[in-house]
Amino acid sequence: MAKVLPALIGLFVSFGWVGAIVSLPPLLRVTAAQASMQTQKLRIAVKDNLQPLGFRAADGSLQGFEIEIARRLARQLSHNPDALELIPVSNQNRLTAVLNGEADMAIARVTATEMRSRVVVFSVPYYLDGTALVTKDASLRRTWDAARRRIVVLNGSNTLAIVRDRLPQAQLVAVSSYQAAKQVLDQGQADAFAADASVLTGWVKEFPEYQVLSPLISIEPLAIVFPKGVAHDPLRRQVNQLIEQWHVEGWLEEQATQWGLPWQKQLQLEPNRNP
Incomplete structure (x- = not known):
């Protein structure tokens, strides 16, 4: 502390x-x-x-x-x-x-x-708080494992610029809502979703097949x-x-x-x- x-x-x-x-x-x-x-x-x-x-x-x-x-x-x-x-x-x-x-x-x-x-x-x-990644892909264990993967981001959010800066080789998939992000992930069109860690904590409680990767991308x-x-x-x-x-x-x-x-x-x- x-x-x-x-x-x-x-x-x-x-x-x-x-x-x-x-x-x-x-x-x-x-x-x-x-x-x-x-x-x-x-x-x-x-x-x-x-x-x-x-x-x-x-x-x-x-x-x-x-x-x-x-x-x-x-x-x-x-x-x-x-x-x-x-x-x-x-x-x-x-x-x-x-x-x-x-x-x-x-x-x-x-x-x-x-x-x-x-x-x-x-x-x-x-x-x-900060930006984190959530995924149900078992091959992704750390944030940096997704460096060259397809990452969903919310269109118009600050997260987009943060992911571009921290993971420049990732392929970004922009969507308009959290519901759309989950749909893209469930359909296998992306490997992870980037959003606020606090929000993703609630996400994994609702959808326990997902996990939040560490460390945070930003604080x-x-x-x-x-x-x-x-x-x-x-x-x-x-x-x-x-x-x-x-x-x-x-x-x-x-x-x-x-x-x-x-x-x-x-x-x-x-x-x-x-x-």
């Missing part, structure tokens, strides 16, 4: 987001924003269709790794587990829900990028989204303190493992090589 937290902080320092990891002095931890939350609900935008991060169980309740983070934030910020409103959002409106004031923050598999930081502010990362920090502005800084800093505390305690790793997400053993990048 000691190796992971410095790596998380280092990613933000490399983007110039040093201010995102500044902790509040003890005397400033009880703020007006926190006092307000003790009487008002904390509104958090989440995913409801992305297993195992945020999805609906058979009874309709929201579950998942990010849902647990949202619930613990509500408990520790307001001391009231009921002071929480979960707002399901699509990928298209994850940021706009925060920018338009519909949600106080978003925990919805948002990768912290320099481009996005121009319009919103990020917390320190709570998880390192992307997932962070909580806040609106810009000094009025939102106290809440963001309190959230940063809690995330850092959860990393040290091992709670985030424990939750990720519980939901089947890869942690340290797959958060290792191998050198870029062209077999």
Whole structure:
């Protein structure tokens, strides 16, 4: 665990987001924003269709790794587990829900990028996601075994450029949806599918004949989204303190493992090589 937290902080320092990891002095931890939350609900935008991060169980309740983070934030910020409103959002409106004031923050598999930081502010990362390959071909045991094989990617996704860069000799097959990707794989028209490791974790739970290959092709920090502005800084800093505390305690790793997400053993990048 000691190796992971410095790596998380280092990613933000490399983007110039040093201010995102500044902790509040003890005397400033009880703020007006926190006092307000003790009487008002904390509104958090989440995913409801992305297993195992945020999805609906058979009874309709929201579950998942990010849902647990949202619930613990509500408990520790307001001391009231009921002071929480979960707002399901699509990928298209994850940021706009925060920018338009519909949600106080978003925990919805948002990768912290320099481009996005121009319009919103990020917390320190709570998880390192990345691009991975999934396959049911038993001859593929490691990511690099697919270097010259046919790999399915979602059309218009960032994954396409990542795979081209890391596995330049692979033959890419672009499709429009996850359903189409599975169809191509099942018909033997491709050997592997490249997508977010967190998403592929849910994929193999639903389709156990598939396996996720290691190591990850890329690493992307997932962070909580806040609106810009000094009025939102106290809440963001309190959230940063809690995330850092959860990393040290091992709670985030424990939750990720519980939901089947890869942690340290797959958060290792191998050198870029062209077999």
